[in-house]
Amino acid sequence: MSDSRRPLLELQDITKSFGGVTALRGVDFTVRPGEIHGLVGENGAGKSTLMKIIAGVHTGFSGRFLLDGREVHFRSVRDARAAGIAMVHQELSVAPDLTVAENVFLGNQPTNALGVVQWRRMAREAAEQLKNLGIDADPMSRLGDLPIGLQQLIEIARVLFSGARIIILDEPTSALSPPEVERLFSTLRKLRDQGTGIIFISHFIEDILLISDEVTVFRNGRKIMETRAAETSKAALIEAMIGKGRDALEDSYTHDITLPAPPLDKPVVVEADGLSLARNLKRVSFAVRAGEVLGIYGFMGCGQLELARILFGKLAPDTGELRVAGERNRFKSTADARRAGIAFVPESRRDMLFLQEPVYKNVSISILDRINAVLLKPARERALAKRQVEQLQIRPADVEIDLGLLSGGNQQKVALAKWLSHPPRLLVLCEPTRGMDVGAKSDVIGIVRKLRDQGIAVIVLSTEPETVLSLADRVIVLKRGEVVREFAGEAISKDRLLEAA
């Protein structure tokens, strides 16, 4: 039925490259009025690139971009907005210090003839609009005081009520609770029935199937499949996403990997018991034993980042406790966690390295108090750093140069090297191989395996299934802050992992 209507938006044969990397190859994409179009694909499949082209963020590409049947050339986000295209980005972009009403009207507050903001009118209209979305928030309260999920709904509300004809939602549900998701969906359906075209991107396949009329699957910059949502299934979509079958690109990941039996004879190094944190984590419990790599997998916003920071004493849980070697621990600082034998590598290298300091100072910083009490011993520092640089094959093998001169992969090795000259009890790694080339990746995997074999407990947190599958001996899956599945001593594969999340 929708096919009879003229497309609102039509992209034909879109190709986009960044430097030498082709992000999109000859993609066709159509949105009709009154349609919710679901979009799925792995990280890097090209979804975001396509959306950024539609929203006017990326302006250089080849192919035709038609709006209401006429070709358009956006020069900026402003042009796209003027044409009635609005996007809710994955990261919150609200102004936490402004009121709820100001955020709803950000950039177009109602004013009188003199240009003075009409506060009362703004508050009243904001409250009405939010009520339509089922949001019960005082329009004059400070946005930053509200829970994250509510903030996200208000950001979505801003876009939904901006009068846009085409709305792009990138992972809008990752921080929302089930009733909030339901409210969002009913609003989206209302807008759809009024003729708005909606593009809905999500990793949550159930959500996609529930809300979409049409679903498109992307893989490696290509459109793989387009189908009616009613005519497909979760399994079929996952298969299309990861390319099971003949055209499998990385077939090791689609075949089953059999996880080893947990080393029950080894002591438990760290045990989490009912960790909860605001809306991010709900009673998360797990234990990790010496000589074991525990993978924690989940989509962006599932609570991994917070969990990792609790393990390293950067965040304190609201309830629940952490036991290190059987002893209850409440870390007051990251220094406490370090002294308890926990090592941490965050997802962003820049957050843990000193790019303007020489390599040896980067390697020694976490163990300085073991090298010396008061006075520095630079000769010992250098010797230690040299040994690490040789063992991890960091290139160039020079401990005096500034770290910023090393490549990304080598910087990541230095981030590991920091913790290795005095091995920790537990090593917490966030996204250890993200953005690395194949060689550096396999080096890092080798290092982690070796550490495990030396009896160190390792926790790997990642949003990339490949990372978890290539490293972990046991996997738990986090979904919206809860442990929903554990894989231990059984067969595991990428589609099963995605299915569980």
Add this chain to the structure above:
Amino acid sequence: MAHGETVPMPEAPPRRAGGIGPLLRSQMRNIAPFLTLIFLTAFFALASPSFATLDNVGNILTQVSVTGIIAVGLTFVILCAEIDLSIAAIANVTGIAVAFFTMQDSYVNIANLPMPGFAAILLALALCALLGAVNAFGLTVIGIPSFIMTLAMMQIAAGISAMLVRGQIAYKVPPIITTLGSSSIAGIPWIVIVAALMLLLGHLVLTYTRFGRYVYMVGGNREAAEYSGLNVKLILGSVMVISAVCSGIGGMLGVAHFGSAQQNEFDTYLLDSIAAVVVGGTSLFGGRGGIGNTIVGLFVLGVLNNGLDHVNIDSFLKILIRGLILLAALVINVYAQRLRAKAAD
């Protein structure tokens, strides 16, 4: 103060920064203040015959001593990318406190609490350490930005000073303070020796101790320091206390040097101390610089202040000239940071 976003590193084959160009650029923060110092010295030596004399060198050294003692602690603070605006007020209140606990002559109309000299000194030191600890508490535990926290402390310390002296002037301080502040040994003023020793001590701590390394690392990348398992709050708190204690010592010796303890006596030292550290080339963004830079900065300011008195210039114009020199130093400071970030790219 926030860290500037660093430029993303290309995955190009790593190379060594070589050649004289990159070296000069990366060393700009050390070279520029030194050239300024040489230029100013040469200028005043040519402009005035009375400038380049041994006596005058002694004058300059004495004139920068109190600033130098205060600037030692401030260097630690600025290396951590924080600021301390309460240094002059803490110097003032500590100087007043040590006089308050000393027996004054009968004509001094202050309701003071005389006690033995060592006790007066210990109490005064305890006071400045306590005020520094309050700064540390506000900054690290409550989370007040140091700029605002120490602004409040500036008022608090001034208030305590006012309560202690109530508009009066005290003159007597314990004998050892009098000696260190106002007499000489073998022709060298004790206050210059004390300043030199404190600068040396500060340099040794920053360069050769674990704590000093932590100060640089926290200033270089606070997030990374925390993820490396350093107790960032403890380090930040410590530098605030160090800054207050250095200010206190400067204040006590300053009172002996001036011969009196009164309200608002140290007001000009706030700007002078900050200027000395920054003009010397210590980065306002933290992590770069050190006591060596502070020493050069002290001399730049000392030569400038002293030299302007030797040449025939409208005394009102002097203030403007000082302001312009400070501005130039700030421009170099910020540029040096950018050049270095580029050199690392």
